Amino acid sequence: MVSLLPIAALDERGGSATAVAADPVIERSTPAPAPQPPRRARPPDAAERVVWRESIASGTPNNGRLVRGVQLPPTGEGFYGYDPAIQRPPGGPDRQWGTAKLVKEITLLGRWWARTHPAAPRLGIGDLSRPTGGFFGGPGVGHLSHQNGLDVDIRLVRSDGTEDGAHAGNYDAERTQDVIDRLLARGANLILIGPNLDLHGPSRVVLRWPNHDDHLHARFPDPDGPAN
Numbered sequence: 198m199v200s201l202l203p204i205a206a207l208d209e210r211g212g213s214a215t216a217v218a219a220d221p222v223i224e225r226s227t228p229a230p231a232p233q234p235p236r237r238a239r240p241p242d243a244a245e246r247v248v249w250r251e252s253i254a255s256g257t258p259n260n261g262r263l264v265r266g267v268q269l270p271p272t273g274e275g276f277y278g279y280d281p282a283i284q285r286p287p288g289g290p291d292r293q294w295g296t297a298k299l300v301k302e303i304t305l306l307g308r309w310w311a312r313t314h315p316a317a318p319r320l321g322i323g324d325l326s327r328p329t330g331g332f333f334g335g336p337g338v339g340h341l342s343h344q345n346g347l348d349v350d351i352r353l354v355r356s357d358g359t360e361d362g363a364h365a366g367n368y369d370a371e372r373t374q375d376v377i378d379r380l381l382a383r384g385a386n387l388i389l390i391g392p393n394l395d396l397h398g399p400s401r402v403v404l405r406w407p408n409h410d411d412h413l414h415a416r417f418p419d420p421d422g423p424a425n
């Protein structure tokens with residue numbers, strides 16, 4: 198009886214396409230691959246949703262303003278924004294503006310985090326600057342700096358894997374230190390850490406500061422210098 202056979206069942210040596218009967222006692226030499234869990238769709242890349250502009254960090258972080266600021270998206274790969282005044286997402290429409298340079302660094306930080314710590318909670322991004330910078334008063338939480346789009350607050354990474362408020366009693370020192378090391382490698386020139394945190398870095402950049410036991414404060418240098 199002639200029946201249709203798959204190509205793989207044809208005898209390679211002969212040109213006559215002889216059919217080779219399958220032997221039911223021979224087991225497959227390689228086990229079938231285990232079923233893979235469905236792939237999670239990649240979240241939209243935050244950097245792709247940013248309206249980029251040529252920003253200027255005018256003045257200084259403690260007395261300045263932000264020209265042509267760029268808004269950080271509410272979420273992106275590896276990060277989410279939150280409002281420190283209520284300790285919940287999202288970050289608020291008038292609290293997460295920065296220079297293009299700063300927003301770029303945050304989106305890159307999130308992407309790096311998602312790829313190097315895939316099982317960890319996303320990084321919580323708090324206040325940057327007001328849409329046009331200037332004094333960052335309340336409600337709830339204000340800042341003396343954060344005035345010209347170069348400063349960002351980042352939640353400590355929690356040890357229980359949740360994306361909630363962190364403090365000295367529930368944070369993961371090792372993972373939070375990874376964030377500090379990455380910020381340093383990316384050129385942050387100021388990182389403030391709370392007095393009760395087991396974190397470290399070069400003393401010219403990483404400073405202990407009151408009221409920073411639940412977040413890091415990171416600053417990047419003004420990309421076009423401090424003169425404007």
Ligand SMILES: [Zn+2]
Binds near residue numbers: 343348349413414
């Ligand atoms: Zn801050």
